[in-house]
Every structure is written in structure tokens, then in C-alpha cells.
Amino acid sequence: MRSPLPDYLTEVLRGCADSSGALADYIPELARADPDRFALTLVTAEGAVYSVGDDHTEFTIQSISKPFVYGLALQQRGFDAVLDVIDVEPSGEAFNEVSLERNTGRPLNPMINAGALAAHALVLDGRQPEASVEDIRSLLSSLAGRELTIDEKVASSELENSYRNVAIANLLRGYEVFEDDPDEIVEGYIRQCSVTVTTKDLAMMAATLAAGGVQPVTCEEIFSRDVVRQVLSVMATCGMYDAAGDWLSTVGIPAKSGVSGGIIGILPGQLGIAAYSPRLDDHGTSVQGVAAFGRLSRDMNLHLMDAPMVAHSVLRRRHVIGEGDESLTLLELQGDLQFTSSEGLVTAVVDEPVETKRLVFDLSLVRTILPVGRRMLLEMIGRLHRDGVEVVVIDPEGHLPEPDTGYGFRPQVHTSWEDLEAQG
Template structure:
């Protein structure tokens, strides 16, 4: 059998392609010529498995999505207390390019690192390496997270540089208050180059995997960020990542997120999943119209809202929980809760079953909770196992999967306990 996640993502794009509205970011000439029909979505699991559909190999400039990762880098290098001396964490309720400073504790500083004044300040804090180029340090770090060598889009960089009047105004204002400690032109241009790094949605979810996995890069097992750094970045993404639409986003989607004016949006649910979407047309806040639509639907379908209050069990089934009772009869003993993340791991394990026509028993007696998407994925998985020639039954004494009728209208046999199987 195959896991249904790719089919689900493909359905999302098909349902969203007819969505209309929004405009390209025409204040940057190169972005104004982007293909408005490009559409892609990617998802990465806690253990680093990536799913993607649509224009998932199409490269676009990372733009403001870079702010989240650069902030994490600087907080990890300099420690949070030092960064907080320069940049606050208060939501601004203002546009991303507002010339906005705040005064707290007799100190003037940008309100948060997700608006341009804060992001330019954060960029200025990047320790200069041997290459003496902050943007190159960022590119190398992003490449490490993405698992491939990323490059600058020099046409995008030049286009932004030639129209950077507002960002230069922000830079001079920051220098005026000694928030920037060196040439504001050099810092702003280096920041713009950071925003011009090319990525795909697959790159973005690979980069996000380190935030999903509490600072550890699943691909290598290397700890990149401390738990404290991850918590700080996700907190700021939650309250500030979608600018002056952050309140609506938190209410309707409920996932820590960051958007960029090229049309990308990332979302991170710690310990569960990372999401990335790309579609170039933007709403009045500078966020992708179709990207928001897709993220809202994924949050609803998968039960991903941050305040759902359903913890992930992280281990739904171990190898020692799969028991071959006799030839042709295998039992999977499941544990914890069954929501999207856990159901995906279970179906990924079931897809390795050979098409031998044997019987598979799914023991739910140690499952404490099943949400709607977990139930639907479980039943869809049963249908897929049957299509591969297996007989399937449930051990469900608490009736936690009530009315267990699969999408193909097949109702699996339900046992009260494993002893019933031998009878």
C-alpha cells in the first residue's frame, strides 16, 4: 500500500487552483514579472520524511522567510539576552516595511525581528567570518539546513537594491539611534542579498525540520539550535510572522508561520510537522492568497491548530509492537494518540507490508484518543491494505473508532481483545 499523504496534497492543489485574487509584488520589478500560476506545497515529518507536490522544484527568492532562520542563527550565536538589547519581541500591528521603532527601558529598538527594521538589525549582528560578508554567511548556513548548495538570485538582488529607498531610510534611522553600529548602506544591501537566496518549497521544509525537531537536524542528527532558541523563534513567528494579519492567522490557522513577498509561506508545528507553500499573488498584507487558503485547509483537515491541545505520542508503533502470531496473521499494537503525525507514521510502516494476502490486526486497545483526521487516515489505510490483498480487523474494546466503515464502504471486523482472535 502507499501512504495517502501525496494524494491529499495533490487534492489540495487541485481544489485551490481556481482560487483568484491578489497581486504580484510589483514594487520589486523582478517579482512583478513572476509567473502567477506557479503553485507548490511541501510537508516534512518529525523524522525528516518529505512530501511535496506541484511546482516543487521551482526556485523563488526566500525574501522575508529568511528572517526567521537568520534570527535563530543570531540568537544561537550571541545568546538571546544580547539580541534582546537590540531587537524586541512585541507585535507591531504594522506593515512589514514600516519605519517603526519602540522605546522600552530607556532603549530605542525595533519592535520585533520579523519587520524590516528588526530584520536589518538582526542581520547587522551576524558575526563577520573570513569572507567578511554577512550575506554569504547566511547563504552557507541556509545551505546546511536545506541539504544542498543554495545560490543568490542576483537579478532579484539588483532589482531590490535599485528600489531600496524605504529600506535605506530604515537603515539610516537605525544608524541615527546607534542601533546599527556601522555603515547602514552596506548592512541594508547585505540584508537584501540575504532575501535574494533562491529556494524551493522542498528546501524550505528541509530547513524547517530543525525547528520541528527541537533544534536537531533530522537528516544528520546534529544539534543546530538549543531548545531555548527554537522556543524563542517559534514564539516570535506565532505573534509577528504574518505582520498585521498575525491575529487572523493565529485564529484561523494557528501555526507559527512566516511569509515572504515572493509568495512563500512556512508553518512549523513543533514536534509534529513543517509546511511550506508557494504561490506568487499576494493580499494587501503581503501574504500569499492561495498559500493562506492551503494552510487554512491543512490546519483544519489535519487538526494542526496550536491550541488543539492534543499531544503527539511521537511513537505510535515500535518494531517490537509488531507481532507475527502465526503464518499469515500479524498484529500491530498501537499506543498513545492517533492524529495526523502519528497516522502518517503508522501508514508509512504499513506500506512496507508485502502484498501476500495475509491478515493484519490493528490493536487499538492502548490508543487513548483519535482525532478526526487520524480516524480518516486509519480507515483509508485499511482500504489500501485490502486493495493489496490483505484481510484487516481491529481490536477496539473502547470503541474509539466508532462506526468503522472505510471510504470504500467496507466495515472491518472488530474484536474486543486479542484473545478473541484465537477463538
């Protein structure tokens, strides 16, 4: 059986196609992007990757680097040192506004440019300018699980049009937020933003935060859990700039966007999401990316404020009963079927295909099935049926009323083993 998730993500891409918005033409190199590119990638906290669309297209990370560099500053310098320099309050303003505290000059948060420049200075910590850029490139590479490079053409293009960032950096230096050369801080920050990535890279970075700071594939602990909690908290309230409140209430996923067209989102304990489409709205955020995140949040119950459920393994036991043509595979399920637990079930069946002619899903110990869990379970049943497997469900609590798989097939549903055996 093939996983249904890529088909679903492809449907999301098609459903969110939109030609509105405009490229970031104030940066000449970004204005050369193909406006029709669109990609979407999910990576679970366990490292399973689901990716569709133009997911091999490379683009520069831009402001999506900000939460990770903030995390690096926290990891290197400690919470007190960073909070002394950068606050955590939403600015309610655009990303490039001069949002500073009165009297102190402290940036309001690390997701706006003023705070990102201060975070870069914290990582630099009085060293040679190249040191902070290499630390950041190395960090992003570790998060992605592969070596990343800097797009020098984009860096040069941005540096030639960096007047506003230079003004902010000079203002920060005037307030003694940092003691480094403002021009060096701006150049380092721009090179930080010019690291090239794909949606697969970004989703893996996001999944590292979802997994509490542990890279899902390499198993390297990159951030402490305390640092991850701080980063995600600031992303939730400040990551989408002057649209942060609307984003949190409607989409409900801690997120960060970039002017090249990327967006990342993190659902703690479950997964990381990345979208890419270079047409931007008035907030400097990908039009199609916003639509895709909204669709995923609604369809998959990903809103952070949905009632949380503990993600235990949903597959309690798997064993074969009987021999020969009369044998069957029994899958005993338990707990709550939400996205992550259902994805684990899909993976278990994909990795170890059913070899008997009959399969029984026993839902006797299942507590709750969310809409996404129902869709994924019925999709599995439909695909197994098409593969020639006779599927039966034991459902004493009525979790699957009218189980239409959408393939013109409805599985037999019994209330107990005794009922199943009685009907042969």
C-alpha cells in the same frame, strides 16, 4: 501499499486554487513570476517528506529568511546582546513600516524589516559585508540540506528599489542601533532575501525548528533548543505582521511569509510546512498559501492551542501469528493517533509491506484517535484491502464506529481476541 498523504495534499491544492491576489510588482524581477505556480510540502520532525505541486520551482526566500537570521544572531551573539538591540513585541503594522521604540530606536521585533536589518547587522558584527551574507547563505544551506545560491538578478532588482529600506537603515544608524554603513547593511539584507529555495527546502528548514534545532536528515544540530523556542515564540506573535493575531487564532501555527509567495509553518515536535504561490493579498502574503495552511490546520488538528498529546510511537508491536495460508500479521497500536504518530504507522507499513493474507489492527491500548488519525487509519485499511489483504480490527473501546474506508469496504470489527476467534 502507497501512502495516502500525497493524494490528500493534492486534494488540498485543488481545493485551495484561487486566482485572486497580485504579484509583487514593485520588485520587477518578482513581477515576472508565473502566477499559476502552487506547491505544498510537509516534512516531519523525523525527516519524512511529502510534497506535491510545483515543488521544484525555485523562488527567492525573501522575508522567510528573517526567523533563521534572528536565530543565527541569537546563536552567535547571545540573548542579552540581541534583546538589547531588537525587541519582541508585535508591531501591528505592515512589514516595511518604521516600527521603532521611542527614544531608543530599537525595532519592535525581528520579523519586520527594521528588526531584520538590525539582525543582519548583528550577524555582520563589524566584519566585511560579504562575511554576513556568506554566514547566512551557509546557514540556510545547512537547514535545507543542500547548497543554496543567490539570485543576483532579484538582488539587483530589489537593490534598485530599496529606498524605504535605506531610509529605515539610516534611521537605525542615527539611533546607533548599529555602527555599520547603512548602505552595506541594506545590500547584505537584500542578498540574504535573494537566496533561492523550493518548498522542499523551506519545509526542511521548518522541520529543523520543529525538531528542536536538529536537521532531520543530516542530524546536524544547527540551533540550540533555547534559540528555537525564542524564534518560534516571536514567529507565533509577529511572523505574519499586521495579520498575526488573526493568523494565530484561526490557523494557530507559528509562521512566516515572504513577498515572493512562500510561507513556512512549524508545529513543534511534529512537522514543518511550506507553501508557495506568488499571488499576494493586501498583507503581502500568498493567497493560496494562506488557504492551504487554513485547510491543513483544520483537517489535521495542527492548531498550536489544541490540547497537546505526547507523540509516542503508536506501533507497540508487530508480529506474525501462524504459518502458511492461515498466518496473519498483528499490529498492536498504543497511545494517541494524531498526525505524526499515524504517519509513523503508515511509514512502518510502507517500508515493511504486509506479506500475509490477513492483518489485524489491535486498538486495545489506544487512548485517543483524533479525526486525522481516524482518516489515515481508515485510508490505510482501504488501501490494504485493495492490495488483497483481509483487514480485521479489534476495538474494545469503540474508537472506530462505523469504519467506512470510502472504498466500498468496511472491515470486520471485534471487541476482543476471543470474539475474533469465536467468529473464525
